[in-house]
Amino acid sequence: MKFTCEKYLLSLAVATAGRAAASKSPIPAMEGLLIEAGHNVRITGYDLKKGIYTTFEADVSAPGSVVLSAKLFGDIIKNLPDMAVRVEADETTATVFCDSTTFSLKALNPLDFPAFPEIEADQEASFPFNAFASMVKRTAKVVSHDETRIVLTGVLVSCVGSTLKMVATDSYRLAVSETELDNPCPEEFEAVIAGSFLQDIASLPQSSDPITLALNDNQIVVTYRDTTFINRRIEGTFPNYKQLIAEGHTTRATLSTHALTDAVRRVSLLSNKVSPVQVRVDADSGVVTLLTNSQDIGNAQENLICEVDGESVDIAFNFSFMLDGLNSIDTDAVHLDLFGPMKPGILRAAEGENFLYLIMPVRV
Secondary structure (H helix, E strand, C coil): CEEEEEHHHHHHHHHHHHCCCCCCCCCHHHHEEEEEECCCEEEEEECCCEEEEEEECCEEEECEEEEEEHHHHHHHHHCCCCCEEEEEECCCEEEEEECCEEEEEECECHHHCCCCCCCCCCEEEEEEHHHHHHHHHHHHHHCCCCHHHHHHHEEEEEEECCEEEEEEECCCEEEEEEEECCCCCCCCEEEEEEHHHHHHHHCCCCCCCEEEEEECCCEEEEEECCEEEEEECCCCCCCCHHHHCCCCCCEEEEEEHHHHHHHHHHHHHHCCCCCCEEEEEECCCCEEEEEEEECCCEEEEEEEECEEEECCEEEEECHHHHHHHHCCCCCCEEEEEECCCCCCEEEEECCCCEEEEEECCCCC
């Protein structure tokens, strides 16, 4: 096998496919990447649960295939100068040439690499990648990491008509993002997809190109440009999140998103898991006060002038959860909707975005 390509293309392909290589396996080939040179070059990572393959243009002078350590090969390519790279391989050794640098590393037998599954889809839908990735970044960070409740480790992705929606929760907070598509989905689409898998996809280079999701009973296949991802579909019933989202509000404070984010960040410097950030809304004066009091550290307080509609209320939240929600809101203003001192609060993006972030309160 012998091919020459741009370092950028090879580096991107190795980094993308490498996300699916096994970090530790009794089968060494599963910790590697399958590199196949033919008309173009295709690089595949597959750990039997998650698989990624991507293709790119290269000057192939000798077709063939080889398996190389994902970590070692990835580190080598990443640290090469930004010049053309030539890769040559036989049955036992692969050699990488770039400018005046040469690396030789052990090659593994491609026959030991697991076969990438062929999947027939029952459902399929396409969305603009930029909008899809933005929604993933707002919701996937909310998923649970508790494998005993596997359905909460995923994001509920649905499309009804022209509305694309993503929902995620870890039972302490909930993120809901919606967007209106230019073209409606041909049929209703719904699946729970692993949050980590979606984050891998959302980290790809941004573009207005479409991303296609295809489903069957057990698997999901995602195609974007020259890259294909597969992963096991999460089984189980997603919680009825709609019952948590109350209509209206008893108190609404409208604040500058930037100012509130900075204030929470400053006040939280003297906070910890035991002492959350208290939020006091004074409806009469139109002031939101953020407070924290750590017995062994000290206390902090900051006042924010804002618009308040409704009653005064005193509530407390985990500050890191608040920051996660605020960092997902791009509008200049944010609504903080409250329903009492011990009911969930909701951060809503102001006009222009359909995003809400619900947080469970903390006892002080």
